[in-house]
């Protein structure tokens with residue numbers, strides 16, 4: 001939980017050299033700038049479903065196949081990145097199950113060509129924001145997936161149900177006495 005003190009001490013160096021002291025007026029300015037741009041993004045962004053290459057349904061897998069989130073997103077409780085499943089995992093079942101459904105036929109076509117399915121990503125931050133999100137500490141703090149991703153289990157098409165901004169991260173961190181150190185969330 002108090003992980004990587006050494007790594008953080010190393011990473012702190014360049015930032016304080018750049019004047020990123022949390023008490024400085026400069027930091028205050030950056031924070032309000034970030035919150036403002038986050039707000040603008042929220043207004044511009046339309047929370048829409050991505051056009052996926054295959055009609056994958058979360059509901060079908062939670063309800064009919066009785067699967068858990070971590071069966072497919074293996075890192076979601078233990079690593080930084082939750083990860084998306086490889087087509088190998090899908091084919092463990094779909095070589096035998098529902099092979100006649102049209103969307104499963106399309107899945108098999110990727111498999112026969114030895115291609116991964118090129119899923120459209122839904123969550124994530126612009127590279128320029130230099131955010132490093134980590135799943136594991138949140139799972140340890142027992143925050144449900146649904147708090148940050150909505151009720152995915154009942155989605156036939158996964159949509160961005162929650163918009164994450166610096167403001168929303170920090171608000172929950174303050175409520176839970178979690179960190180507001182710039183370098184916990186930024187690299």
Ligand code: HEC
Pocket residue numbers: 052056058061062067068069070071072073084085119120121122123124145146149152153157158
């Ligand atoms: C059978 C495997 C499987 C299971 C089980 C599963 N998922 Fe997924 N999940 C996927 C696949 C494949 C995608 C990519 C396609 C899509 O977005 O619909 C995905 C996408 C997502 C995304 C969007 C990722 C992004 O940013 O692009 C989230 C969030 C997510 N799943 C959360 C969950 C949660 C929460 C659960 C448990 C309730 C769950 N998943 C169970 C396979 C699975």
Ligand code: HEC
Pocket residue numbers: 054055056057060061064065067072085086087089090091092093094097098101103104107
């Ligand atoms: C544990 C077994 C299992 C795994 C692993 C699995 N599925 Fe499925 N899948 C099922 C079952 C069961 C159904 C429901 C079949 C039905 O409706 O008769 C299903 C249904 C589907 C459908 C049809 C949905 C519809 O309503 O038309 C698609 C497409 C699909 N799965 C894709 C995937 C993909 C992509 C993966 C890998 C990310 C995956 N499945 C992994 C068991 C599995």
Ligand code: HEC
Pocket residue numbers: 069070073076077080081082083084123124125131132133135138139143144145146147148149164
């Ligand atoms: C505190 C908020 C939070 C919680 C709790 C959370 N996530 Fe995420 N999740 C995020 C954010 C933010 C991203 C985008 C991260 C990025 O791209 O840097 C993300 C990305 C993902 C992705 C896309 C693939 C990836 O690795 O980035 C999947 C899948 C996912 N989460 C599944 C889950 C599952 C399953 C759970 C519950 C076990 C969960 N998440 C819990 C905030 C959260």
Ligand code: HEC
Pocket residue numbers: 001002003131132133134137138141143147148164165168169170172173176177178179184185
């Ligand atoms: C729903 C509440 C909630 C939300 C939303 C949330 N967090 Fe957290 N976060 C926590 C809690 C609780 C902890 C664990 C604190 C602890 O273990 O002491 C944590 C821990 C972390 C840590 C590990 C800090 C450390 O000291 O190791 C990072 C990094 C982090 N969060 C980044 C983010 C980012 C980036 C976002 C927004 C995309 C975010 N969090 C959104 C509640 C939240």
Ligand code: HEC
Pocket residue numbers: 020022027030031033034037038041125126128129130131164165166169170173179180181182183184185186
């Ligand atoms: C709890 C996590 C968290 C903490 C702590 C945090 N940030 Fe952020 N910050 C984010 C996230 C997430 C974004 C991306 C928001 C988005 O994409 O809408 C962001 C965006 C930004 C941006 C905008 C970058 C861009 O180009 O879009 C700046 C500047 C910034 N943060 C500076 C800071 C400074 C300075 C501090 C310390 C005073 C800080 N942040 C602390 C999570 C955090």
